[in-house]
Amino acid sequence: MKLFFTRYRTILLTGVSLAAMLVLLRWLELRFLIFDNAIEVYIGAIALLFTGLGVWLALKLTKPKTVIVERQVFVATNADFQLNETVLTELGISKRELEVLELMALGCSNQEIANRLFVSLNTVKTHSSRLFEKLEVNRRTQAIEKGKRLILIP
Amino acid sequence: MKLFFTRYRTILLTGVSLAAMLVLLRWLELRFLIFDNAIEVYIGAIALLFTGLGVWLALKLTKPKTVIVERQVFVATNADFQLNETVLTELGISKRELEVLELMALGCSNQEIANRLFVSLNTVKTHSSRLFEKLEVNRRTQAIEKGKRLILIP
DNA sequence: AAGACGGTCATACTTTCGGGTGATTTGTAC
DNA sequence: GTACAAATCACCCGAAAGTATGACCGTCTT
Incomplete structure (x- = not known):
């Protein structure tokens, strides 16, 4: 059980957070139906939430841009290495x-x-x-x- | 094949979970279209829009991650050691x-x-x-x- | 004399290593 | 098809390594 959790921790957490977000949306929806004057707040919350999601997604999925910084390094030439x-x-x-x-x-x-x-x-x-x-x-x-x-x- | 899977397990699973999320969103969207009025569609559009905004923000404002590449400068092979x-x-x-x-x-x-x-x-x-x-x-x-x-x- | 430097030692704390044990999976050889 | 080695992963625990800081003492320099 613990093994399973540690192995798929990232995926599980991702799933859980997504689920939580959906629940939150649903809840906001209900509140909105009751207090229908709060539409701007609702929209704002949605916007914030999904901006955050977008940032997270981008940070998670982007490959690091590589900036090559050249630095001189001394290295002994061991071209004659022959694995024993x-x-x-x-x-x-x-x-x-x-x-x-x-x-x-x-x-x-x-x-x-x-x-x-x-x-x-x-x-x-x-x-x-x-x-x-x-x-x-x-x-x-x-x-x-x-x-x-x-x-x-x- | 199996090697490929084990090596890129995290990436594959992340991809799969994202796909699942998209399917879920799509399903929710359809539900909204069928059963409810257009407000949810609007909300969905907002969500998408701001997700995009978040991605854009993150990509725009994130500092590029630097990868330092060391250029090798070859130095004579010292078979007999001479302290530098x-x-x-x-x-x-x-x-x-x-x-x-x-x-x-x-x-x-x-x-x-x-x-x-x-x-x-x-x-x-x-x-x-x-x-x-x-x-x-x-x-x-x-x-x-x-x-x-x-x-x-x- | 004052200051810089190298060498010595200490305490307290965090992180990494290494040993021991057990388990599953997978590919290969018999 | 089973037996076996290689590769994978987990958990625990104690030892070693590394960080941070402060201190003392010679020697050499200015």
Whole structure:
């Protein structure tokens, strides 16, 4: 139950808020029928409400406009990186685990890795902890160091 | 196919729920047309209009979200490590801070660094936190990555 | 002498990590 | 068609990491 809620939280909340809005509309409609001199207030409320809805929709659905800000960065040329697949198979490290390791080495937090791989934070934790077992380390920094030594990452 | 679904689940479901909402609105509109007078149609038009206004407002007034793209400037591959002292002095990184960075890159925890340098855990935290400021990073993994790129550590 | 700087340490607090456990689903190999 | 590995996700809890702030003490400079 809790699982279901966390998984579809956004959708549920969206649904609930829409429903609430409809109820509110209905209520306003009833009030309007009773006090029929309040039409301007009613219209105003509607306008406000749906302006808000529009803003929300736009913010929710727009893709971020990308403004490219160039910044010079020093980078060591590791063009000679050749993944050591032998070690990879020997240690039984899966594709996904390697991806996690790569992102770790770039300095990503677990949450950032989760966002990039389109999986949950818990999944990343599972991957990383399996990875640590296979690399026989306890920390992500050690994993990065060992990964570089074993040529699993550039 | 299934992969596609899982990856874009949120987006798909959002789309579906929006579609459902539109259908609902359409249905309500029809009800109004059939059973009631034109006032509801009017209200509906207002709602639509102001939803549009909201969208327009949001799009017009929202600051563009900036995505910083780093342009890579290649630097000679240093097979044998040669500390980049220029960057070191430019960023104002002290000797002690560099030592902490080196040990971090070896995978040491703060406590281990403290033991190795014969200082307290809190001191290591202070050093690392100053280091992060100077390197403009938030995590030790990012510090390691940037340190390697700037050739502060091998 | 005053100030800047680097190094040291502390307290208090928040966030992130990592370990442990259990579960479902899916694709593949047998 | 079942057995298995890989991938996914959840929950709990304690440890580690990181933030913010303040303080003290040498050394070096002006």
